[in-house]
Amino acid sequence: MSEPFELELTVNGTPRTVRVAPLRRLLDVLREDLALTGTKEGCGEGECGACSVFVDGELVNSCLVAACQVEGCDVRTVEAPDLGNVQAAFLEEGGAQCGICTPGMVLAVQAFVDEWAARGREPDDVELRAALAGNLCRCTGYEKILASARTALRRARP
Amino acid sequence: MSAPRVTVPRSLDEALAALAGAAPETLLLAGGTDLMVEFESGRTAPRDVVSLWRLDELRGVRDEGGGLRMGALTTCADLLGSDLARARADVLVDAAAEVGAVQIQNRATVGGNLGTASPAADLNPVLLALGATVRLRSASGSRDLPVEEFLTGYRATARRPDELIESIAIPARPAGERRRFRKVGTRRAQSISKVVVALAATLADGRFTAVRAAAGSVAPTAVLLPSLAAELVGQPPDEARLDAAARRAARDDAAPIDDVRSTAAYRRLVLQRVLRTELGALAAGA
Ligand SMILES: Cc1cc2nc3c(=O)[nH]c(=O)nc-3n(C[C@H](O)[C@H](O)[C@H](O)COP(=O)(O)OP(=O)(O)OC[C@H]3O[C@@H](n4cnc5c(N)ncnc54)[C@H](O)[C@@H]3O)c2cc1C
Ligand code: FES
Ligand code: FES
Numbered sequence: 490m491s492e493p494f495e496l497e498l499t500v501n502g503t504p505r506t507v508r509v510a511p512l513r514r515l516l517d518v519l520r521e522d523l524a525l526t527g528t529k530e531g532c533g534e535g536e537c538g539a540c541s542v543f544v545d546g547e548l549v550n551s552c553l554v555a556a557c558q559v560e561g562c563d564v565r566t567v568e569a570p571d572l573g574n575v576q577a578a579f580l581e582e583g584g585a586q587c588g589i590c591t592p593g594m595v596l597a598v599q600a601f602v603d604e605w606a607a608r609g610r611e612p613d614d615v616e617l618r619a620a621l622a623g624n625l626c627r628c629t630g631y632e633k634i635l636a637s638a639r640t641a642l643r644r645a646r647p
Numbered sequence: 648m649s650a651p652r653v654t655v656p657r658s659l660d661e662a663l664a665a666l667a668g669a670a671p672e673t674l675l676l677a678g679g680t681d682l683m684v685e686f687e688s689g690r691t692a693p694r695d696v697v698s699l700w701r702l703d704e705l706r707g708v709r710d711e712g713g714g715l716r717m718g719a720l721t722t723c724a725d726l727l728g729s730d731l732a733r734a735r736a737d738v739l740v741d742a743a744a745e746v747g748a749v750q751i752q753n754r755a756t757v758g759g760n761l762g763t764a765s766p767a768a769d770l771n772p773v774l775l776a777l778g779a780t781v782r783l784r785s786a787s788g789s790r791d792l793p794v795e796e797f798l799t800g801y802r803a804t805a806r807r808p809d810e811l812i813e814s815i816a817i818p819a820r821p822a823g824e825r826r827r828f829r830k831v832g833t834r835r836a837q838s839i840s841k842v843v844v845a846l847a848a849t850l851a852d853g854r855f856t857a858v859r860a861a862a863g864s865v866a867p868t869a870v871l872l873p874s875l876a877a878e879l880v881g882q883p884p885d886e887a888r889l890d891a892a893a894r895r896a897a898r899d900d901a902a903p904i905d906d907v908r909s910t911a912a913y914r915r916l917v918l919q920r921v922l923r924t925e926l927g928a929l930a931a932g933a
Contacts, residue, residue, distance in 0.1 A: 511653035623748025
């Protein structure tokens with residue numbers, strides 16, 4: 490297929506169908522075809538993480554994923570209804586400045602919380618920084634972002 | 648540029664059939680962490696693309712003869728999550744942990760790292776040092792190639808247009824083999840390597856009995872460092888000997904270039920120092 494095809498996928502719990510070219514970036518499918526502009530484009534080459542989304546539960550950069558690879562997949566973006574704990578932590582800790590990196594940061598922190606909530610120990614700083622290493626903040630508000638992640642993790646624990 | 652023709656096979660057989668009649672410049676798309684950047688920048692404008700990502704037959708890590716066989720689509724994250732990979736190929740898992748960051752590790756595949764044949768592909772020196780083989784598959788059969796024969800030059804491989812990488816095998820660890828991996832980049836995460844070194848060696852009665860070493864980012868593609876074995880096998884690991892081996896390998900086995908990230912002279916010096924440090928650690932049993 491070089492022609493556009495009918496892409497069926499689930500976005501934030503809702504089944505969607507869009508006609509797109511097979512190599513269209515998932516980022517563009519979300520922002521332009523589905524008008525979900527929460528997902529941001531920073532670098533467009535996999536370095537900055539602003540475009541991070543979950544595909545079938547895995548954190549990926551949507552600028553590096555082709556439409557033909559997400560047929561039937563479950564995609565979650567910053568517009569997903571179940572990110573409230575992490576979003577509240579960012580608000581409280583002042584984890585956002587200009588906000589461009591924030592959607593990607595929120596999803597990376599959610600992945601970090603999912604990974605660590607069930608573990609018996611606290612992640613150390615190296616482990617926390619490694620979990621967010623794929624997300625760059627041009628406003629350099631890293632300390633508050635790290636604080637947001639710690640707060641979100643604390644609240645997610647039983 | 649006209650839009651590329653994209654095939655999304657649902658099974659390995661379908662993929663092989665698609666490749667059987669494919670144009671020579673047809674591109675295989677795996678996790679896309681390398682290719683999507685190429686497409687977007689226009690550096691690569693393919694006419695035909697075959698997407699492999701949904702072929703679960705090419706996933707998974709399993710035992711083979713006390714070693715390991717990995718499907719080509721095995722991601723860095725899959726390696727990090729595999730106890731078998733950790734037990735059989737610890738240094739490969741260490742290398743996977745330093746590829747990009749989480750988002751990249753979730754998509755970057757072993758087959759894609761080999762497929763790029765990039766000098767800066769971090770897994771390839773490890774595969775070389777561990778004596779890995781690549782299984783190439785086509786509609787007409789399959790063949791196994793040692794990684795050093797698969798990687799033929801700068802972003803060039805021995806793959807025929809009708810073939811894909813099906814899997815990669817790492818042989819069983821020789822008794823007592825010690826291994827080291829080290830990546831030098833500009834920062835801890837998500838940086839393109841300046842130098843990568845992988846070592847596998849055995850010692851008996853205070854002498855090296857086998858040495859296999861490889862490096863990345865110091866030549867057009869990942870390369871073996873035969874001088875290390877030539878200098879060290881049969882010798883005790885004394886300081887002067889290790890110094891000489893590191894110096895000779897950096898001089899004779901590397902062919903680094905000047906580019907925006909480093910100069911050739913810097914890379915050669917770093918290679919020598921990193922080899923020396925890692926040989927010392929290896930000899931000390933670390
Ligand atoms: C931000 C960022 C950071 C990165 N950091 C690192 C790093 O630290 N270390 C590192 O080594 N790499 C790094 N990379 C590069 C890339 O992630 C790796 O090379 C990865 O292993 C490529 O795998 P892929 O599945 O995404 O390949 P793709 O992009 O899908 O393909 C890459 C090449 O391999 C070929 N190919 C893929 N699968 C097969 C197959 N089964 N058979 C034959 N050919 C095949 C393709 O045709 C293509 O030529 C980085 C990339 C980005 C964007
Ligand atoms: S826009 Fe995708 S990683 Fe920067
Ligand atoms: S808040 Fe501006 S880029 Fe992070």
